[in-house]
Amino acid sequence: MSVRADGPDLSVKLGPIALEHPLMDASGTFDLLEYAQRYDGDYFEDFPYAAYVPKTVTAEPRTGNPAPRITETPAGMVNAIGLENPGVHAWIEELPRWARLRQPVVVSIGGNAPEQYAAVVAALEERLAGASAGELPRIEGYELNISCPNVSSGLQIGADPASTREVLAACRQATSRFLLAKLTPNVRDVTEIGAAAVEAGADGLSLVNTLKALVLDAVTLKPFLGNRTGGLCGPAIKPVALRMVAEVAQAFPGTPIVGMGGVMTGLDALEFIACGATAVAVGAANFTAFEAPSRIVQELRDELCAHGFASVDEARGVALQA
């Protein structure tokens, strides 16, 4: 192993999507336009992630859950936002506002039924087909969020192989772009859901979404969050997420994986890569400091050097080898 003079090669291929480095944001934790508004320079120019995953969009507008929606817990936080978003049609109208972004975009899509997911994909595909060059951001893939724990739709799609298959199949028919299925950790066997997604047309898998959780008000001993339950994220869930990424990587060799769950540092990101992740998403860390994304990218570079890896590809899966 030798590290090149100009540093390790951070580039990765997420299926057909070429990434400058392996880091992207986890859906719902990072809003490009909000960052740009609070930055001295040109945030589009200095955009730290290799790909942008916006907050989940659904077919119809959603007002989300009542407050309070978040609370801090030891080494983490629990949130129950409830997929608040303006709906795909209003969302599409906003696309020209950030068309200047150079990095590829993976659109996160939510819903309660297969046809709702497919309707979002179809609406986006229709808009993309009619767009002139440079009019829209570079939408190169979709992440199907079948794992949000904070929407009360009865059965969670991502906990049921048959429902997972239906959502993937419906969306697969609507697009030839890269299709990720975002998996929930709230299942007995994450590879069972992963298998259903891949069989039905997923090009890749992203995991984990939040762990379903309950926080009580210390005075009333009633559920603290407006939605009663929420999803736990942050460093507290990293060991769980690593274990699940490793299981999925071993079960589906060759399938691109976006690993996430409590990534706070470059070393955390490298650990996900070592467990087989192709790329790594940063979630709660985005809330801790404006500079967290660029810091984590730099730290990953340093960690690859420190561990003697010449590239991200060289580090991938080392934790899985005997």
Next chain:
Amino acid sequence: MSGEGAHVEHDHTQWAETSHCRVAAVRHFGAFAVVELIAPRVARRAAPGQFVMVTVPGGAFLLRRPISLFAVHADRISLLIEARGGGSERLTQLDVGDAVDVAGPLGSAFPTEGVRNALLVGGGIGCAPLQYLADALGAAGAHVTAAFGFRDFRSARAAGAFSIERLSVATEDASVGRAGTVINLLAALDVAPGTVVYACGPTPMVAAVQRWTFAEGLRGYVSLEAHMACGTGSCHGCVVDTARGRLRVCAEGPVFRLDEVTA
């Protein structure tokens, strides 16, 4: 009150990059502390009503704490902090010379332009942004009156941090100032027509101030508190219900028109 006038506009600066600050001074008032930080780049951009996100030193707390600007003088910003939970308690224990990271100023500011008579109404730690507002209004030549309500002697210690010429205080346990709530203070005031009301405090107080303000035929603004994760518009964790729908306290607020919030 009619719906005339615009929403609280963002004609001021928001800036989310982290400033690594030193503590220049700390004053304690019971469970409260006024922490003065050397933060030239925050101070230069700040306006009354805005807040900063403060990292709790020591690494035990993941999320930064939203704290409104209590005062701004030259290159210094001051924060009035109440020890309420582990994170805020740690912040009240800061010492001169300590390093602390802040990001800001963030959020909307109190509109002050053209205001000749202002009535500042605060409850508990909600009084915090009103010193900075009083300073700015006073500097612009406005006539400023303030009325603060506290639950008990312990929470009324915060009043000692303020320097506002016409300030009256009420406590619900009658330990300091007038007995009762801030509404009892308002009822005793002689309010000039056209006075603009600025409120910040717990929800029941805001609701009562709303009723009083509308009954008096006045208009005003309110600064709201909320649990926040990012403080910069990304997480949608801090929403409140308003006449304009569900809005983020950190991004569309914390300052809203008094008639648009549903307290």
